Amino acid sequence: MELVQNLISGVAVGCIYALAALGFVLIYKSSRVINFANGQLIAIGAFLAYALAVWVGLPVLLAMLLAMLLTAGLGFLVERIFLRRLVGQPIISVIMVTIGLASVLDGLMYLTPFGSGNFTFPQFLPPGGLNLGGLSVSYPQLLAIGFTAVFLLIFGWFFQRSVLGIAMRAVADDQMASMSLGVSVEKVFALAWAVAGLAAAAAGIVVGAVSGLNQDGLIAIGLAVFPAVILGGLDSVPGAVVGGIVIGILQSFSTAYLDGLLAQIGLVGGGSQYAVPFLVLLIMLWFKPHGLFGTEEIERV
Amino acid sequence: MRNPWAQTGNYRTSYAQDTTIFANYREIVSIGLLLIGLCLLPTFLERSQVLVLNFILIYAIAVLGLNITTGYAGLISVGQAAFMGVGAYTVALTAPHLPFWLTIPLGGLTAALVGFLVGIPSLRVKHLYLALATLAFQEIFVWVVGRSPALAQGAAIPVEMRNFLGLEITFRNHNYFWYYVILLTLVVLVIAWRNLLRGKYGRALIAVRDNDRAADAMGMNPGRTKLFAFALGALYGGVAGGLLAYMQRAVVVEEFTLVRSVALLAMAIVGGLGTVVGSLLGPAFIELLRLYVERLSEWMKGNALIQSITPAGVDVASALLPLSFGLVIVLFLMFEPRGLYNWWRLIRSYFRTWPFKY
Numbered sequence: 001m002e003l004v005q006n007l008i009s010g011v012a013v014g015c016i017y018a019l020a021a022l023g024f025v026l027i028y029k030s031s032r033v034i035n036f037a038n039g040q041l042i043a044i045g046a047f048l049a050y051a052l053a054v055w056v057g058l059p060v061l062l063a064m065l066l067a068m069l070l071t072a073g074l075g076f077l078v079e080r081i082f083l084r085r086l087v088g089q090p091i092i093s094v095i096m097v098t099i100g101l102a103s104v105l106d107g108l109m110y111l112t113p114f115g116s117g118n119f120t121f122p123q124f125l126p127p128g129g130l131n132l133g134g135l136s137v138s139y140p141q142l143l144a145i146g147f148t149a150v151f152l153l154i155f156g157w158f159f160q161r162s163v164l165g166i167a168m169r170a171v172a173d174d175q176m177a178s179m180s181l182g183v184s185v186e187k188v189f190a191l192a193w194a195v196a197g198l199a200a201a202a203a204g205i206v207v208g209a210v211s212g213l214n215q216d217g218l219i220a221i222g223l224a225v226f227p228a229v230i231l232g233g234l235d236s237v238p239g240a241v242v243g244g245i246v247i248g249i250l251q252s253f254s255t256a257y258l259d260g261l262l263a264q265i266g267l268v269g270g271g272s273q274y275a276v277p278f279l280v281l282l283i284m285l286w287f288k289p290h291g292l293f294g295t296e297e298i299e300r301v
Numbered sequence: 302m303r304n305p306w307a308q309t310g311n312y313r314t315s316y317a318q319d320t321t322i323f324a325n326y327r328e329i330v331s332i333g334l335l336l337i338g339l340c341l342l343p344t345f346l347e348r349s350q351v352l353v354l355n356f357i358l359i360y361a362i363a364v365l366g367l368n369i370t371t372g373y374a375g376l377i378s379v380g381q382a383a384f385m386g387v388g389a390y391t392v393a394l395t396a397p398h399l400p401f402w403l404t405i406p407l408g409g410l411t412a413a414l415v416g417f418l419v420g421i422p423s424l425r426v427k428h429l430y431l432a433l434a435t436l437a438f439q440e441i442f443v444w445v446v447g448r449s450p451a452l453a454q455g456a457a458i459p460v461e462m463r464n465f466l467g468l469e470i471t472f473r474n475h476n477y478f479w480y481y482v483i484l485l486t487l488v489v490l491v492i493a494w495r496n497l498l499r500g501k502y503g504r505a506l507i508a509v510r511d512n513d514r515a516a517d518a519m520g521m522n523p524g525r526t527k528l529f530a531f532a533l534g535a536l537y538g539g540v541a542g543g544l545l546a547y548m549q550r551a552v553v554v555e556e557f558t559l560v561r562s563v564a565l566l567a568m569a570i571v572g573g574l575g576t577v578v579g580s581l582l583g584p585a586f587i588e589l590l591r592l593y594v595e596r597l598s599e600w601m602k603g604n605a606l607i608q609s610i611t612p613a614g615v616d617v618a619s620a621l622l623p624l625s626f627g628l629v630i631v632l633f634l635m636f637e638p639r640g641l642y643n644w645w646r647l648i649r650s651y652f653r654t655w656p657f658k659y
Contacts, residue, residue, distance in 0.1 A: 034429055036379075085635055092377055093634050095432065096570060099379070099563055100630030107624025116616050223440065226433050234430075267448040275444040278437035285422035285434050 001134055006256045007249060012141035012210070014228075014248020015148035020203035020221060021228045021240035022155065023075075023196030029172040029235045030192040032091055033083070036098045038200055039222015040105035043215055045071040045201025046208045047114045053122060060122060068201040075197025079190045109215055119213040140210040147206050151199065152241060159237070164191060172235070220274070224251075227277035230284050233294020242292065247277050322495060327653075339484055343477050351476040353592060355548050358483045359541050360584035364568045365494055365577070366537025371566070372575030373498060374530035375510035376423065380435030381538050381565045383442040386557030387412040388539030389546040390446065393458045401462055401547060405486070408543035409536045416535025423531060424524035431531075439559050446554045455554030460546045479548045486544060490537060491577055497533075506530055560623075564591075567630045573642025582641040590629065594621050 020042055027035045049067035053060050078101060086094050109115050129138035159165040170178035171188040179185050204218055211217070228247045232239025251273040259270035290296045313319045323329045343351050363385055370378045388408030395404045419438045423431050447455040464470055470478050497503055505526050508516040513523040546552045564587060572583020598618030601607045607617075633640060 032429070034432060082631060082635070089634075089638065090375075091429070092371070092375060093638055095377060095429070096566065097631055097634050099566065100627045100634065103563060103623045103627025104631060105627075107620045107622070107627060110616060110620030110623065115620060223436070226436060230430075230433060262448070266450065267445070268450055269448045269454065271444070271448070275441050278440045278444075281437040282419070282434060282441070285426065285430060285437075289422055289426040289430055 002256070005135055006252045008135065008137055009141065010249030010252030011245055012137075012144045012248070013251060014245030015144045016203050016206050016210070016221065016244075017224055017228045017247055018241040018244030019148050019151060019199055019206065020225045021232070021244045022151070022237065023199035024225050024229055025232075025235065025237055025240040026168075026192045026199075027196050028229075029237075030168055031083075031094075031189050033098065034095050035196065036095065037078070037102040037105060037222075038196070038225055039219035040102050040109070041071060041075060041197050041200035042204040042207070042222050043109060043114075043218035044074060044105065044204070045197070046204030046213050046218055047109070047112070047119075048201070049205045050114075050119055050121060050208065050213055054119075064205050067205065068198050071201035071204075072194040072198040075193040075195075075200075076190050078197075079193035083189070083193070084186065106215075106219070114213070115215055117214075119208075121208050121213070140206075143209055144206045147202060148241075151202060155237070164188075168192065224277050227281040227284075230281050230289075230291055233291030235295060236291065236293035239291055239293030247280065250276055250280065322499070336488070340481075343480050348473070348476050351480055353588060355476060355480055355483055357581075357584045357588045358480075358487050359545050359548065360565065360568060360588065361581050362483075362487055362490055362544070363538050363541035363565055364572065364580045364584055365490060366534040366541070367565055367569045368534075368575055368580055369494070369498070369506075369530050369537065370534035371569055373503065373506045373510060374527050374534075376420075376527060376531060377429075377432035377566075378435045378531075378534065379432060379559065379562045379566065380419065380439040380442075381534070382557045382559070382561035383435075383439040384412045384416055384535040384538030385542030385545065385561075386442055386446065386554065387415050387535075388542030389552045389557065390452060390458075390542075391539070392543040392546040393452075393460050393552040396460045396462070396546075401465075401482075405540055405543035405547075408546075409540040412539025412542065413532045413536035416538075417528065417532040419535075420528045420531030423527040431527075435562075436559075439562055443554060443558055446557075452554075457551040457553045459551050461550065462547060475550075476548075479544070483544050483548070486540060490540065494537075494577065502526075502529075563630075564626060567626050570630055571633050571640055573640030576640075576642045578645055579640050579642035582645065586641060587626070587629070590625060591622065594625050597621065 020038060023041070024035055024038050027033055045067055048070050049064045052058050052063035052066055056063070058066065082097055082101060083094060086097060129136050130142065157165075159169055167178065167183045168188050168191065170181070170183055171185055175185055178188075200222075203221065207213075207218060207221060224247060225244075228243040229240055230243070231246060232241070232243025254272040254276045255270075258272045258276065262268075262272055263270070284291065323332070342354070346354065363381055366384070367378060367381045370376050370381075388405075388411065391408040391411040392401075392404045395407060399407070415438075419434055420431065422434050443455075446452050452458065462470060465478070468478070498506070505516065505521045508519065508521060509523045509526045516526075517523050542557070545556065549556075568583035568587045569580070570583070571586050572579030572581070598621050601617055637643060
C-alpha cells in the first residue's frame, strides 16, 4: 500500500515535470536550442499567477489563465528580442544566450518580493482529498494530474489537427523543406517559445498549488526537466511526458527508500531526490543518449 | 623580412616561421614586459588588492581549461566549477600529507579523470548533449559533497600551509606568496596550452569542432578528440581549484556551484572564446565587475534614500549580481561575440600600423 501511495505522489510530481518538459521539447524540436531559462519561466509564471490572484485580487482561475498568457507573451518576447537576432549564429551562442537570460531573469525576480521568502496560493481547492480504499490522493495532486491530462489533450489536438501545429511539426522535421513550402519558420520559432512559456507557467502554477511558491524550488524544477527530457528523448513530446512521470516516480521512491540506504553507507542528510534524476541523466547519456523515444540522428554527407 | 622591427603583419614565408610560437620579435618583447610587469605588480598593491588579483589569475586558469572544451572543442560546459571543486577537495584531503607542489597536480589529475568519465557521452553524441552531462555532474557533485561527512558536508575544510623551504608563510605574506605560485602555474599552463593547441592535436580539435564528419573522413577520431579535450579542460579546472583551496586556506562547497560555473562561462565569453588573451581579460573584467557591483550594493544598503524607495522584502543587493552577469553574457553574445579579445586586437593592430592605415 505504501508503495502505491508513493507511486501516486510520484506521478503527481511527474506530471508537473511533464508539463514543464513539454515546452522545453517544443523549443528544442523546432529550433535545436536547449533552453536553460526554462526554470525561470516556470517561476515567473507561478509568481505572476500569485500576484494577479492576491495583489490584484482576481479570481484564482482567471489569474492563472492570465498568468499563463502573460508568460507566453514573455516567451514570445524573449524569442523576438534576443533569439531572432542570433539566427545564423552558431547554436552554441544561442544556448549560451539562454544561460545568460536565465541569470537576468533570476536577477529580475530578486528585484521583486518573490526573490526571498515563501508564498502560498489562496486556498481554492477543498482541503483533504479523495480516499480510494486506503489510498489518499490530495486535491492538489489530482489537480496536477488533471491539469496535465487536459494540457496534453489540447496539445495533441493542436499538433494533429490545427494548421499552426502541423506547420510546427513540419519545421521540426525539415526546416528547409517547410520554408520552401511557404511555412514561416520565424513565426513557428516565436510560437514555440510562446507555447513553452504557456506550458512552463502551467507547471509553475501547479507547483504553487501543490507545494507553495519559492524561487529556488521553482527553478530546481526547471533543472529537473533536463533528466526527464533526456530520458524520454530530447525531441519527443510523448517522451517528455513519459520521462517526466518516470522521473517523478523515481524521486518519490528515492525519498521513501533510498535516503535510508544512503545514510547507512555514509551519505547523511537525505535529499537523494535531488541527485537521482541527474544520475539517471548521466547514465542515459552513457548508454542510450537519444532516450527512450528520441530519434537517433543519422547523418548523411 | 628585411627588418623584423618594422614589420606590419605576420608574413610567414617559410615553414620554420610557420611553426614558431611568436610571430615576431615585438611579441617576445611585449610578453616579456608583461611578465616583468606582473612580477612587479604586487609591490605596488595592498594585500586586499593582491587578493583580487589572485582570484583573477586563478579564474584565468580555469577559463583557459574552459577555452579548451568550449572554445576549441565547441562543447558547452556548465560544470567547470565542479571540476575546480574536485581539484580543491583532492587538495584538501591530501594537503596534510603531501607538499603543495604534489597536491595541486594531483588535484588536476583527479579532475581530469572525473572529466574523462563525465565526457564519455561525447564518444557517441553531438556537443549539445554534453552540456547536459556537465550540468548533471555539477548538480551531483554539489549534492555528494553536501552529504558526505568526510568532506564536512560542504562546510569549510581548512587547508593549512605554514612554511615553504624555510620561508614562513604568515597572514602578512600569504597573498603575496600565492600570487607568485599562481602566476608561475599560469605561465606554465599557458605555454602548455599554446603548444598543445598549435600542434597536431589542436588542429584536430578545430577540425572536429568545425566539421566533425569531414574530420572523421580525414582520419581523426572525433569522439576521442573531444573526450581528450574534455579531460584536459577539467585538468585546468582542477589545478585552479587546488590553488583556490590553498589561497583561501579552506575549501567550501559554495565556491563550486552552478552559479560559479555560469560565471566562468561568462568570463570565457566576455574575454573571447579560444584565446589566451581572452582568458586573462575575461576573468579580470568579470571579477572587477563583481567587486564594483558588490560595492554598489553595499553603498545602496547604507543609503537611506534608496532604502526608503525600495519596497519591503526586496533585496536589491542580491539582484544586482545575477542581473549584471546575465546582461554581460547576453550583450556580449549579441553585439561582440568575439569578446574583449577583439577590442584588444583592434587596438593592437591600430598601433602596429600607426601612423598608416592599411
